[in-house]
Amino acid sequence: MIFPHLGKKVKGRLCPDTVARILIYTLLQTMAHSSESRVRDPWPLVLVAVGLALRLAPWRAVFRGGQVFFIDPDDYYHLRRMMTAAADFPRLPSFDAYLGFPSGFHCNWPPLYDWSVGLLTLIAGLGHPGLRLSQTVAAFVPPIAGAATLWLFYRVASRILERRAALWALAIAAALPMPAFYTALGRPDHHCVENLWFLLALLPILFVLERSDKEPSRWSILWTAALLAAGVLSWIGSVMFSAILSLFGISEFVSRRGPSRTLLWLGAVLQLQAVVVAPFCLTSRWGAAGAVDFDAPSLFHPLFLGIAGLWMICGHFQRTGKSNRYAWLSLGIAGFASVYLVYKSVSSMALFAGAPLPVFQAATEMQPFLRPFGRWSLDYAQAYFGPALWLLAPIAWLFASGSKSSSRRLVLIWAGVTAALALWQTRYAHHFAFPAALLLGFGADWAVRRLGSKGVPRIQAWGLTAGASLLLLRPALTNSAGLALSNPQELTADADLIETCDWLRARTPATRSLWREEGAPEYGVYAMHDLGGPIAAIAQRPAAAANMHVMREHILDSSAFFFMDSAEQAYAFLRERGFRYLVLNDIVHNGVLPMEAGRLHVPGLEAGPSEGGLALAPHFWDLVYLRLYVHDGALDKHGAKPVAPVGHMRLVHEGPTQSSGVRRFKVFEVVAGVEVKGRCAAGVVEASVPVRTDQGRDFIYRTFAPCEGRGFSLNLPYAGSYSIVSARGRKSLAVSEDEVSAGIKRALSFE
Secondary structure, three states, X not given: OOOOOXXXXXXXXXXXXXXXXXXXXXXHHHHHHHOOOOOOOOHHHXXXXXXXXXXXXXXXXXXXXXXXXXXXXXXXXXXXHHHHHHHOOOOOOXXXXXXXXXXXXXXXXXXXXXXXXXXXXXHHOOOOOOHHHHHHHHHHHHHHHHHHHHHHHHHHHHHHOOHHHHHHHHHHHHHOHHHHHHOOXXXXXXXXXXXXXXXXXXXXXXXXXXXXXXXXXXXXXXXXXXXXXXXXXXXHXXXXXXXXXXXXXXXXXXXXXXXXXXXXXXXXHHHHHHHHHHHHHHHOHHHHOOOOOOOOOOOHHHHXXXXXXXXXXXXXXHHHOOOOHHHHHHHHHHHHHHHHHHHHHHHHHXXXXXXXXXXXXXXXXXOOOOOHHHOOOOHHXXXXXXXXXXXXXXXXXXXXXXXXXXXXXXXXHHHHHHHHHHXXXXXXXXXXXXXXXXXXXXXXXXXXXXXXXXXXXXXXXXXXXXXXXXXXXXXXXXXXXXXXXXXXXXXXXXXXXXXXXXXXXXXXXXXXXXXXXXXXXXXXXXXXXXXXXXXXHHHOOOEOOOOOOOOHHHHHHHHHXXXXXXXXXXXXXXXXXOEEEEEXXXXXXXXXXXXXXXXXXXXXXXXXXXXXXXXXXXXXXXXXXXXXXXXXXXXXXXXXXXXXXXXXXXXXXXXXXXXXXXXXXXXXXXXXXXXXXXXXXXXXXXXXEEEEOXXXXXXXXXXXXXXXXOEEEEEEOOOEEEEEEEOOEEEEEEEOHHHHHHOOEEEOOOO
């Protein structure tokens, strides 16, 4: 038994811990039985187990306080899609009314990954998976996928390198931080399976390369195409792996003088892959519109795969000397289709390459590898690979000069393409880490051999090489250790955010179309876009936006409210869009507000952290957001500049903890409020009512209105007994919940 405290049953159903034990135990047993010499050679399984242990290291951060926490905001929208798949299995529509409210959202993520995990939760929950069980199953998928990826990596490496070099490569891959971070417990993003599908496909590819003198079987073509297609149907960017194979095919054409069946085999694989992914791409929103979009399922992907496969077949015909009319026809089609693809896709590729959205310039994984946040820096290089990164070029030269085999050339192309992509966006270092580990493993074994040739005893040679490897990889290994040593509260999603989402799910009216189409939801929850995933998945309420490249307009809309200084404008903005609740948190001290101001070209909104409060210029207090978040929407006369009240919005929930003297999360309800109008003398009319929050905090909500033309108008968003004061005296006014919700008009005179 892997975890002795696991193995309970609750009311006849498997509890989440039991599910974890079964999944991990099954994985390790499968690996053990797949090795023919597991008794004589236990090291691959041992190293995979070490890698799995590293990926399970965030346990105390993910499972704490009776909750399940995820590491990245995107994980929560994956959870939303997984639960949607389980609730209406086997359907998983791409359109979701619970994101991009009120218009909804056409998800550009392919369905296979979320659909598969949804099926797992359905099985684990015996047909009725709950939220916590779904979270638990989803949390364990990445480390299991990571361990399986390591095992496949060893199988691939052992086909290219000798056993000792493959073990070195496996040990390095198991400990490198980028693969560990993307396959860590509690990070159920689709990125966790990307390398897995490619490595699965590499095994039959290497088998074909090893037996180039024999006719490849049709089953090998079908199997490889299906695996590569599964990668694209899990993450649309996995077409990059097919591009790697296409470049390898070009290298085969250039390097070989005679016929090569590899070209024909690769061409068939790529074309069959195009056939498999075409139905999904062509029926998507983008494909149906005829778009050729790199970053969404569209005509781009089947066209690219089909064209690449056709070029491979043309290369095969040229090498065999078959210049019949079919060969010339294939060449003409390939050339014309290539020009068309480049012409139609260049604009979308340029847009994505430049910057998908300025908001993502604050995301670490979207930064260029050697130029994070616009400045040249080696910080990421050190953190993810250590000084070992700079040895890759000479090791690659040794690797290439030692053998001219096709498999080694494939590894070099794999490393080159993923390294180039990593220089553009750091997240691709996750893919680069595996060919880099393979090269470093080769280099370590070469060092052992060189030391042995100099007369150094074998044990000493291994010890010296291991010590040098630890020294070269030390920054990266220290970074990996952060999975276990980081503060749990800093590693995963904010506990107050999840508490707020739980409150919304339990204390607000349910909305329709939660899992299947039932009509437009009755209302939405407005918040900054980085909170959209948890709101849609945990609160199970429609959210304004989330951090997705294709949600450009929704993201802009989810920021607009935070820069409004007119309470009436803000109320009209939320009411017209159908938002009933508003979730606010501190976006000043973390730099989000100034960043968003720059993105929206709002001048003069610089802010910095300050102990004991918010360090803001006086004009910041004109923003409705800050008047609500810091002052609960109430009139405040104590500062150098009075803070105006906000009507139509009342505080209905606040989180249990605070930062800089303010509750970290607050939920406001958008209400019509009681409209009090009447006659008065000169001056102002001020209304106040005591309010107690659900956390037991007491404050006085105050609002005022000037007497204009001997009349005044007040909006009262809270129920209670108001004290209303003017120059002519004081009056009391009782306001009920029904009156606040209905927007009842009341008359009151001070004349």
